Amino acid sequence: MDNHNLKTIVKLEDIHKAYGDVEVLKGITMEVTEGEVVVLVGPSGTGKSTLLRCINQLTIPDRGRVWLEEIELTDHKTDIDAARRHIGMVFQDFNLFNHLTALGNVTLGLTRVLGMHKEEAHQKAMQELERVGLEDKWMNYPGQLSGGQKQRVAIARSLAMDPVVMLFDEPTSALDPELIGEVLLVMKDLALGGMTMVCVTHEIGFAREVASRIVFMEHGVIAESGTPEKMLKNPDLPRTKQFLGKISDLH
């Protein structure tokens, strides 16, 4: 793909992160351009989720720099709360606000972060719920939704903020197998609609269909990356082939 005219949305430069003696990230450098869908794969404990959290600074890297478009997020002068509005994040365990309805979950950021008026926020929130196919569940509390529905509300909550990039941290790992499809469908729609996305997922079908790039991480470094075509059919490293082969069999 010719990316020369496309804007860089996320740039990571030499990211290091250790927890105690365990060095989880050992120098990750990566760029994500506008409209790209990057799928991060790798064995558990290789720092994929940590890397994702370094992008929106929920985890502060020990070393290295992170940019969102032209803003350096690792700069102490940057207002990180303001920057996070533009970075959507979807979690493995949904993290919907338990005391709020589906509508309330989507509205909260609009009114309390963006300062939107209530009626305008409701309208926008209903549009986002419609986008994930849950407009008729707007009055349900998280406890009254299935896992798949919860995750779709969580996606709507992030989308409502009009993010420039969406981060997905194993969005389907906590779901029953029959509920994974509905979440992947929403994610595919987003990807095809041109949303810039970074996804930690082992859903190889999703990666094959919509990823611009698969990044294989192991032991805190990027072992290899490339198009799904190359990575799934003939990667450079035997280890990549072995790992992707294994997770392809599973799905």
Added chain:
Amino acid sequence: MDVLIILVPYILRGLKITLSVTAVALSSGLIFGCILAILRVYGGKWLSRAITVYTTVIRALPHILLLLIIYFMIARVIDLTPFWAGSLALAIISSAYQAEIIRGAIQSVPTGQMIAARSIGMSQFRAIWHVVLPQAFRHAIPPWSNEAAIVIKDSSLVYVLGVPEILRQAQYYSARTYQPFLAYITVAVIYFMLTFLTNRGLDALERRVHIPA
């Protein structure tokens, strides 16, 4: 019948003071307790330790002893009426218990709630206010109801500072009429009703704000 007609004004006067002392102690204790709980959880290591010392010491001492100590400490610094000094002393005592109740409730809210709130761009303060506390308060209602009952009963302690709350009024009455039994039983019934109604009210509140699942 005559004894009752004499008793009523005593009781009413005392009840007014008992209710005022309780209201001041519980509400100031709640505000102070909330601030302590939030700082205890989010305020960093040293602040958290200092608050732990505060709540541990207060919870380890008899309330009447604390009341006297705090009263004489307050009386040295500012000139307050015994009513205000006593109410504030009870508020300080209650704040230690309420801080622990609210701290526990805050910590029972899953950490993912805070993370999700921060991820949509909320400041930590807003996340605490709009996401963590609304859930924590719901968890806190049952133990708080218990604390409210204790503060209602503790309001009688301001008696030792000469504040004419309901128990002291009953004593005045019995000194005048030699009818201690009637006076004290009436006061007992009133304390029971106050505690009972408060707990019932809080039960109703708990059901009303219950999150459907």
